[in-house]
Amino acid sequence: MSIRIIIADDHTIVRHGLTKLLQQEKDVEVVAQAQNGHATLELARELSPDVIVMDVGMPDLNGIDATQQILHENPNIKVLALSMHAGKKFVVAMLKAGASGYLLKDCALEELTTALQTIIYGRIYLSPAITDIVVDSYVRQPGEAEQSAFSVLSQREREVLQLMAEGNTTKQIALRLHISPKTVEGHRLRLMSKLNIDNIAQLTKYAIQEGLTSAEL
Amino acid sequence: MSIRIIIADDHTIVRHGLTKLLQQEKDVEVVAQAQNGHATLELARELSPDVIVMDVGMPDLNGIDATQQILHENPNIKVLALSMHAGKKFVVAMLKAGASGYLLKDCALEELTTALQTIIYGRIYLSPAITDIVVDSYVRQPGEAEQSAFSVLSQREREVLQLMAEGNTTKQIALRLHISPKTVEGHRLRLMSKLNIDNIAQLTKYAIQEGLTSAEL
DNA sequence: GGGCAAATTAGGGAAATTCCCTATTCTGCC
DNA sequence: GGCAGAATAGGGAATTTCCCTAATTTGCCC
Incomplete structure (x- = not known):
């Protein structure tokens, strides 16, 4: 077979x-x-x-x-x-x-x-x-952990981050993930405070650096 | 001398x-x-x-x-x-x-x-x-012109685009350029419609591609 | 030089979005 | 069993965007 x-x-x-x-x-x-x-x-x-x-x-x-x-x-x-x-x-x-x-x-x-x-x-x-x-x-010694999006953020948060960095609005993300816009908002707020970033531009750059999205349009 | x-x-x-x-x-x-x-x-x-x-x-x-x-x-x-x-x-x-x-x-x-x-x-x-x-x-034949931010956008528009892609808010840009936030808004709207982009994420990527900003945070 | 197109400036006001707080449910784990 | 964290989502004030309009300036073409 x-x-x-x-x-x-x-x-x-x-x-x-x-x-x-x-x-x-x-x-x-x-x-x-x-x-x-x-x-x-x-x-x-x-x-x-x-x-x-x-x-x-x-x-x-x-x-x-x-x-x-x-x-x-x-x-x-x-x-x-x-x-x-x-x-x-x-x-x-x-x-x-x-x-x-x-x-x-x-x-x-x-x-x-x-x-x-x-x-x-x-x-x-x-x-x-x-x-x-x-x-x-x-x-490498355990303790000096990987500091990347894949350890700091939850899966859902990464998903939302990626969709944001791809240019989707809160609403579009909510539709795509079949959840309420309010929930997407929650994820966004939490992930942004985790990353200590407060604007979409830097968030996009972060996502590019972490390979969650590319710099292509 | x-x-x-x-x-x-x-x-x-x-x-x-x-x-x-x-x-x-x-x-x-x-x-x-x-x-x-x-x-x-x-x-x-x-x-x-x-x-x-x-x-x-x-x-x-x-x-x-x-x-x-x-x-x-x-x-x-x-x-x-x-x-x-x-x-x-x-x-x-x-x-x-x-x-x-x-x-x-x-x-x-x-x-x-x-x-x-x-x-x-x-x-x-x-x-x-x-x-x-x-x-x-x-x-190269004239006619197939360079299609870059430096030909499509005005200087002020590029300036606003760059500051946006660096993570500044409309207000911060207005302060920096000593103009009204309303004016910055105007520039933003115009440049976004010129580029046919309607969100900050893609705008940031565009600015990176055009070299107006880097992908560093 | 007159005028036209584009750039730069900016306000008003409705609509949309964000931000912060709270709250419920579920899951994994000690 | 319970606790921490993740995922869900609503309410409501505050902020921002979006669209329209408009004055002034500037460079440029005939």
């Missing part, structure tokens, strides 16, 4: 490219594609795939929070993180979220298939460049 | 470094330093220097608009632009503003002194990497 895979990436070309590449492998079947975290979440529920190849930086709901939720609902799914950046924050957060592997986007096809083979057998696969980061993080 | 110079750069280390370097040259005197565009403007009025070494990306009032105003008031001053980026937009805008030279920040001291010698004699000095860009821009 072949490995059933969902591809999650916001760039259409990347999705299609990956799909094309994986279709040439035997024992592999791409059952769905998603262009944001929420869609991935729902597809994972419906299809229960073996593996999700997950882009870390996606609009709407990022790969890290999506991974966390998906694995909470179905721990049998393996998540293979795929990212452009080797940023420590992303790696640590993704692995904490329960990802089974972390690949850099400039890797060769062979590495992708190797990674798939590895994680399907329940082991962890990391890009060579990533291993150093993980070891470094492991060696 | 020695060349009287003003150094304008927002980073203290850079300013001090440049000053130190230039002090070792004979026939050169650093008469003042400024850390933003407005300060440079005033110092230029007071001191009428021979040359201003001007950082392109400064908070408050950027180097491009500062250059434009300074040269408008005193065309005898030579402005030597200094920048980290070789971005086409900056180069074109800076030269349009009337700069006599454009240096990249990673150049050697020799290049700086060469540039000073060159522009003091009324000629133009460009970093080698910059020359290509200028030629390219020259070769």
